[in-house]
Amino acid sequence: MLTLNRHFQPHPDVVDTPLDNDETVLLHLTRSAYYTLNPTGSRIWRGLKQGWSLQDISHSLQQVFEVDAQRADRSVLALVQELSENELVQPPN
Incomplete structure (x- = not known):
């Protein structure tokens, strides 16, 4: 089961490009x-890349988009x- 205390990282076969x-x-x-x-999604991706x-x-x-905790979670x-289902992220090694 996926919980908020987990960490994930980008899959090594995935590259990303930010757009304007x-x-x-x-x-x-x-x-x-x-x-x-x-x-x-981009902000979530950046957090994953930073190891958050x-x-x-x-x-x-919650801070950036001023949304409540339940919605952000x-x-x-x-x-x-x-x-994860699309093999774009994985748990850290």
């Missing part, structure tokens, strides 16, 4: 699949679950 509109494009090199993250816990990322969303958990 605060979106981010992810490319999984071995699967030749790409994904686009909106500004919220999912809880720390949620706190950041749900957003982080949902996106990380989806990224």
